[in-house]
Amino acid sequence: MKKTLFVTILFIAIASIFLLGNISKPNKEKQNTSSKYLDLSNSGITDAKDVTPIIVQALEKCKKEGYSGIRFPKGTYHFYPTYAPDFYAAITNNDNGLKRTPFPIFNFDNFHIDGGGSDFIFHGKMLPFIIEESNNIKVSDLSIDWEVPFFAQGTVVRNDSNANTFDLRMETPYIVDDNRIYLTIEREDSPYEQNFGFRYAKQEKYHQRLGQNIIWDRSTKAPIYKHGLYSGFDNSFFFEAKKLKDSTVRLSSKYKLVPPVGSVFISKGEYLNNRENPGFRVFKSKDLLFKNINVYHAGAMGLIAERSIDITLDSFNVVLRKGSNRLVTTNADATHFCNCKGLITIKNCTFENMLDDATNVHGTYARVKKVISDNQIAYETYHPHQKDYFFASKGDSVRIVDQNTILPKSDILIIEDVKRVNEKVSILSFNKSVKGIAKEYDGIDNISWHASAKIENNTVKNNRARGFLISTSRKxxxxxxxxxxxxxxxxxxxxxxxxxxxxxxxxxxxxxxxxxxxxxxxxxxxxxxxxxxxxxxxxxxxxxxxxxxxxxxxxxxxxxxxxxxxxxxxxxxxxxxxxxxxxxxxxxxxxxxxxxxxxxxxxxxxxxxxxxxxxxxxxxxxxxxxx
Amino acid sequence: MKKTLFVTILFIAIASIFLLGNISKPNKEKQNTSSKYLDLSNSGITDAKDVTPIIVQALEKCKKEGYSGIRFPKGTYHFYPTYAPDFYAAITNNDNGLKRTPFPIFNFDNFHIDGGGSDFIFHGKMLPFIIEESNNIKVSDLSIDWEVPFFAQGTVVRNDSNANTFDLRMETPYIVDDNRIYLTIEREDSPYEQNFGFRYAKQEKYHQRLGQNIIWDRSTKAPIYKHGLYSGFDNSFFFEAKKLKDSTVRLSSKYKLVPPVGSVFISKGEYLNNRENPGFRVFKSKDLLFKNINVYHAGAMGLIAERSIDITLDSFNVVLRKGSNRLVTTNADATHFCNCKGLITIKNCTFENMLDDATNVHGTYARVKKVISDNQIAYETYHPHQKDYFFASKGDSVRIVDQNTILPKSDILIIEDVKRVNEKVSILSFNKSVKGIAKEYDGIDNISWHASAKIENNTVKNNRARGFLISTSRKxxxxxxxxxxxxxxxxxxxxxxxxxxxxxxxxxxxxxxxxxxxxxxxxxxxxxxxxxxxxxxxxxxxxxxxxxxxxxxxxxxxxxxxxxxxxxxxxxxxxxxxxxxxxxxxxxxxxxxxxxxxxxxxxxxxxxxxxxxxxxxxxxxxxxxxx
Structure with missing residues (x-):
């Protein structure tokens, strides 16, 4: 660490934030549509250890002064969470929470983030791009990666079928404590951290227990043949772990077989904490283009778009970095589109080595919790990854769906009002009666928000789980x-x-x-x-x-x-x-x-x-x- | 469960919410100061299984129509979280998050909640009272308790010094899984819960591992003499557990001695998840009186008041319910006052059997993270229970404090601006230079928000930890x-x-x-x-x-x-x-x-x-x- 230089640059970066005023969630402002780009060449980013505050400031300037884009000189840039603004985000199929981001793209119109072919390296818990309530946004020509990934990886160097143990040479940071093995997420340093950090690291999930694991085949770079023999996504299979003298770790397995020597153990940590850091969060936005992007890693999905319209991914690749020893890219799906409409275009992309699917285009059924009156019901979203799911708003068309057959059982209903009660329950008012139709635990399908999709010329390989999941009633x-x-x-x-x-x-x-x-x-x-x-x-x-x-x-x-x-x-x-x-x-x-x-x-x-x-x-x- | 009755009442309750409109966080409205009370005698609460939606609606009505209070007929009322509105709350010294409450007292003035001597029983994760940005509020004549407490309790029925094991007859809900023992928090029932609830219960912390434990002496009802021999608050001491045939649970201990037969094992679950449910949350409010209240239990502090002025507790008791087998009241301090001013009065109270102190009146030092310019610094709050701590606002007087001596090293500085960056870092602008004075990791003391206190005629007994902690420079x-x-x-x-x-x-x-x-x-x-x-x-x-x-x-x-x-x-x-x-x-x-x-x-x-x-x-x- 070039500490002195870092301090100087950081000083400049932070100081400049204040010249530009408030960095909290920006309000919608009218922007001109000139094609003026803010060039970051002389912004100090090339020498900064942490470019986060400089970028946050630059985006503020772009918005205030009506720039139509921001352009990075080609380089490698490091983003730390220390001075990143945070925003509470409920992200379907991922983990909710306060997310720190250097790219808070809230209420932007007609804006292009041009990475100029740069590598963006993230450190610790961050969400690289949040795009909300924005229109006509293009992000292009950049890669995202993390210095320390959100999964654990180790090569099996010995095994013992009788004892049902196998020994790992770990290739990612970890600790062994409490007879368990934990993956270690990068954490900011400070005197406090040095004195007290370890005390809280497990509870703050910077150390996460390994349980959801899968064995990889180094020769094919794919999950091992018949992986269920050696691995599982069942959380009860926490491994007993012991650190050996040669710096390997011995795990006691409860699976049928011990994984073969030379295979690679991968685990993504604790459920409901292992999907906190997607690469791109898109919400309530329209006309988006992601082009020439490499996602080498994300601690959740590569891109999760929700309640948005007309999105194109062109050469949006979720791939292993050339020369990297890692065998996994994203901790979850490469891409995921929920409750979107218009046209989703995915073309010329490669999706490899994810811990989940390549894409999933779907809506989410809310469930009838209680019929309140003829035309009012309380619904609930049950899955913990659907807390505060944005199901519908006024004017949407929905249908009640039978809980046994999943078939529509009502006319099309127009939503006249939605009232959120809490993160699981909201109340819908319809334009007509659902009396005698809607029953507790029936589904509700928002048919206004089913997307069309065109998925062409893509490669999917070497991932856990499936390729494309399609659940939408549009073409x-x-x-x-x-x-x-x-x-x-x-x-x-x-x-x-x-x-x-x-x-x-x-x-x-x-x-x-x-x-x-x-x-x-x-x-x-x-x-x-x-x-x-x-x-x-x-x-x-x-x-x-x-x-x-x-x-x-x-x-x-x-x-x-x-x-x-x-x-x-x-x-x-x-x-x-x-x-x-x-x-x-x-x-x-x-x-x-x-x-x-x-x-x-x-x-x-x-x-x-x-x-x-x-x-x-x-x-x-x-x-x-x-x- | 009287299910039919419940459904009917719930129907009425929820339906009536909508007659009264939005139940989201209310805005400040001028209220008249008449002494009109809303009497709940005919509101349906006496027959309701879940009174939460009725109370939420009644409070809305009080606010809209300018009632000066709400009055319960004496009775026992059950509050469930299902239809409780939730609010994100950062609560110092407790755990932040979305909190569901039946008493969302936001922006109320001159209002009295009169429990009429009633028992309020809460179910699952809830925060009974949230009082924010309100003035001249009185809460009186009620008790709060939970059907299922947020701690585990079991009596030691056998022990084995050689094997270092002891066997517990559990007196609170629990499961044994993964060779560990977990306490079980009450969770709402639903078809989804029945099918999939267990899958997520640990991750959603409805099952919490036992680690932070303490042994209690049933004869004295106090923590056992020399408790450190048998117990500890160190999280690494998770117990290996095995369910025995006679329904007892055998724990393997790593402590010096096994607890004696007849003693009582108490554990409050996982750190950073075991302070989610205080009894009363008070924030940015003024002139508050809590009178004739019994807190039999809370899953955190009994009352935590922050950034508030002039608070009186008179017969605010944190006590074991008569006849209860429980040995613990609150999971943390009985009461706690941080960053308050004016006069804190605590009189005629009994605080017993808490898992932490009776009261703590203090401020919190922020720490200098970076000197940005002559009169600007970024500060950080480091402790995980101080995330989004509300340290200061414009006009407050602060002093820089030396990191080694904790003594003031600056003049009094007036804050001209505060900018929040994220939940740990904010930026302060001062009226004068701190150049050469403030150093990284020095403290900052907000001397505008030190309270006076009068603590008279109270009883503190049988709690873990201390009685009164006083850190304030007022009388x-x-x-x-x-x-x-x-x-x-x-x-x-x-x-x-x-x-x-x-x-x-x-x-x-x-x-x-x-x-x-x-x-x-x-x-x-x-x-x-x-x-x-x-x-x-x-x-x-x-x-x-x-x-x-x-x-x-x-x-x-x-x-x-x-x-x-x-x-x-x-x-x-x-x-x-x-x-x-x-x-x-x-x-x-x-x-x-x-x-x-x-x-x-x-x-x-x-x-x-x-x-x-x-x-x-x-x-x-x-x-x-x-x-």
Whole structure:
């Protein structure tokens, strides 16, 4: 640490904040639309240890003086949380809380953040970009990474099947204490920290217990084949840990097998604390473009957009940094779009090595808590990642959805008023009566906020979990993508259970994609999995949940048998797809049919081919209840 | 559960909210000062399972229509969090967060909450009373309690010194999982909760690990003699736990001794989650009276008042409910006053069986983080319980305090501006230069917000920790109290270390009190402990920290030797006190002098008596550096 220089620069940086006045959450101000950029070349950032206060100040200036963008000279910039303003954010599918950010993009219009090809390195708990109530925003030409990641990584150097232990050479910061192993998040230094920091580090979650873990295969850079044998996301599997003399750590496992020597142990820390630091938070915004961005790491999702309209990701890559020893990029999904509308465009992106899906486009069902009067209900959001979820506002159209069938049971209702009671309960007033219709625990689907999506020319590989999850009733095109994920390549679900992800697909086209050796994790899924969770009360799909799903001209390279499982689709076409058997892994479910199609209507299956390893072509096996 | 009745009442309650409009944080409105009370007799509360929504609505009505009070018919009322509005609150010395309350007293003037002698029973995570930016408020004639407390209690039914284990018959809800024991906080029921609640209960801290524990003596109802042998507040001492066939739980201890059979194990759960639910939160308010109140339990402090003026507690009792098997009242201090001014009056109160002190009247030193310019500094609050601490506002007078001596090193500075950066850092602008004076890590004392206090006719007993902690430079009178605490009866400290509690005492009179068998916990303190933490860099008290402390006409009934330890006082009088030896416990520090007086000036010690168990009168032993 060049401490003297740092102090000097910091001094200048902080001092200059005050020349520009208040840095608290800015109000909406009219901006001109000139194409004037604030060039940061002479701002002091090239010499600053911590550029956060300089950037916060520069953004204030841009807003006040009507700049249309800010431009970084190409370089490597470090962002610390010390002088970052913070804002309380409720972020769906991530962890809520006070978030410190150097890019508080609140109420900006027509603004471009041009990274100039720079590397942004973050330190400790931060949220790099918060974009709220802003329009026509472009962020481009930059990468984000953290000096110390929010996951633990260690290579297995020894194991003992009898004792059910394995020894790790840790490659990320950690401590062993209380017979447990904890990952360590970067924390600011101070005399107080030196004296008392350790005392609070666990409770403030700068030390997090390892539990949600997964074993990685260094040779494939992907999660290990049949990972469930060695790992799990169940929090009760906290490891007993002991530090050995050679600086390795011995973990006692409760799983079936000990992971092989040379494999890599990854864990993302404690649930409800391990999704605090996404890369980009987007909320109530419109017309956004993210272009030429590399997210090397984020302590949650790479980008989470909520209640926003018309978003394009073009070469927004979630990738391992070249030369890095890390095997994981984001702690959760690469990208995630909830309760959005307009068109989501994802093109020319690579999403690799995440600890969760590549993308998820969905709404969230609120649940009827209580019918208050003919046209008023209290709803609740139950999942802890949906506290203070922004479900709806005045003028939105919603439908009541039956809790067993997940099918609509009401007319379209217009919301006349929303009153928040607390982070879980709000009250909706409708334009018409729901008496006798809405029952406690039924779902409510906000059909005003289902997005269309165009997902083209992307690569997904080496991640835990799935590729694309699509749950939206607007048109979605998934074309020319390469997907090699550990579970299903795509999942079209819909549930009123754990996650409450709405809604049904309507007009989904999946074509010209390559699906390559998915499903090696060992989960009993299918490469394309269409499985609305309607099984409660024995519902057999008399009326279908999804509508019009076309799967054609795709290539499925697969070592295993299950290709498609489809339930409850009215209008399913599976046509002109080429399935090619591979020997990438041993088959896990060789006796499963290639196609399982149940409770569907208007199904077309034709012109598909299935080429075995032997070179022979055979028919696809089909298990179906279609008559 | 009378479910049908509940549903009906709840329906009425919630429906009526909407007739009255928005229940979000109300704005300041002018109220008339008539003496009209809203009588709740016919409001439905007597039949409601959950009175929360009815009370929230009634308070709205009071505000809108200018009532001067609300009156409960005497009864037992249950408050659930389900429909309670929540507010983000940063509460010093407690845990910040969204707090659900049935009494959101924001911007009320001249208002009386008259409980009519009722019992208020709370369920789960709630904060019974939030009083902010309100003036002339009276709360009277009610008790607060929780159906399920925020601590775990179990009686030791067996122990094994060799194995270092002891077996508990638990008397509060708990689970054993992951080889650990967790206390269980009451949680709302729902279909979701039944299916998925357990999955999140630990992460949402409805199940909290037991670590910070203390052993209680059932016969004395006080913490056990020499508790440190069996227990500790160190979080690393998590217990291995095993559920036995007879429904007891076996804990493996790392402490010196196993607790004796018949003693009672108490633990308050996980640090930074075990102070979320105080009884009364008071902030930025003035002229408050709390009268005839019994706090049987709170999951944090009983009452925490911050940045408020002129507060009276009259018969505000923190006591065990008659007939209850519990041995603990509040999880933290009974009462606590930080950064207040005017006069704090505490009279006719009983404070018993808390897990921390009876009261603490103090300010909090902020710490210089960075000198930005001649008259600007960034300060930081370091302790995790001081995040977003409201330190100062424009017009306040402060002084820079040397980090080693804790003595003022600047003139009085007037604050011209305060800018919050984030929950730890803010920027102060002063009316004059601090260049060359303020150094990184020095303290800043807000001398505008030191309160006077009058503490008379109170009883303190059977609590963990101390009686009264006084750190304020305004006049304080402590008179006619009975104090029997586990550590020092009173402590006058001042520190720039862990807690950063300001400031020095100036004009403190301690007279006509009875101090009875304090110090049985085993901590090496004194019944009256005056110990500003100035020991850094060998400072010897050339200038004293405290000023004018008079201790006279008190009775000290004590089984041990240390009576007074005083450091760094200019003007200390210890006069006409009667010390009477008892045999309540075996002496722990019999070789310590009765009086230890160092680095003090202008000391008067005279007319004191010391009566031994034998009946003989002897001189008090004195260890001093006074020449």
């Amino acid at each position: 979605v095109e998934v074309r020319n993508n390469y997907i090699s994920s550990q579970m299903a390549a795509m999942r079209m679900s819909g549930d009123l259970k754990l996650w409450n992800e709405s809604g049904p697909c309507d007009s989904l086209i999946i074509e010209k994609n390559q699906f390559v050796n998915n499903l090696h994790g060992g989960n009993k899924q299918a490469i394309l999995l269409i499985d609305p969770e309607q099984e409660l009360s024995g519902y057999k799909g008399e009326v279908c949940y999804h509508k019009d799903i076309i799967i054609r001209n795709n290539e499925f390279y697969t070592f295993d048998s299950p290709v498609l499982r489809a339930e409850s689709v009215d209008g399913l076409i599976f046509q002109a797809n080429r399935i090619i058997q591979t020997d990438a892994y041993q088959p896990i479910f060789p006796d499963e049919p290639n196609l399982t199609i149940n409770h569907c209507k208007n199904v077309t299956i034709k012109d598909n081919t299935y080429k075995l390893l032997t070179g022979a072509y055979v028919d696809l096996s089909l298990n179906t209840d279609i008559e | 304080v009178e402590v008179r006619n109290n009975y104090i029997s605490s586990q550590m020092a009866a009173m402590r006058m400290s001042g520190d720039l270390k862990l807690w950063n509690e300001s400031g020095p005492c100036d004009s403190l009179i301690i007279e006509k009190n009875q101090f009875v068998n304090n110090l049985h916990g085993g901590n090496k303190q004194a019944i009256l402990l005056i110990d500003p933490e100035q020991e850094l860099s060998g400072y010897k008290g050339e200038v004293c920290y405290h000023k004018d402390i008079i201790i006279r006409n008190n009775e000290f009934y004590t089984f041990d030797s240390p009576v007074l330890r005083a450091e760094s006082v200019d003007g200390l009088i210890f006069q006409a006190n009667r010390i009477i030896q008892t045999d309540a416990y075996q002496p722990i520090f019999p070789d310590e002098p009765n009086l230890t007086i160092n680095h003090c000036k202008n000391v008067t010690i005279k007319d004191n008596t010391y009566k031994l168990l034998t009946g003989a009168y002897v001189d008090l032993s004195l260890n001093t550096d006074i020449e």
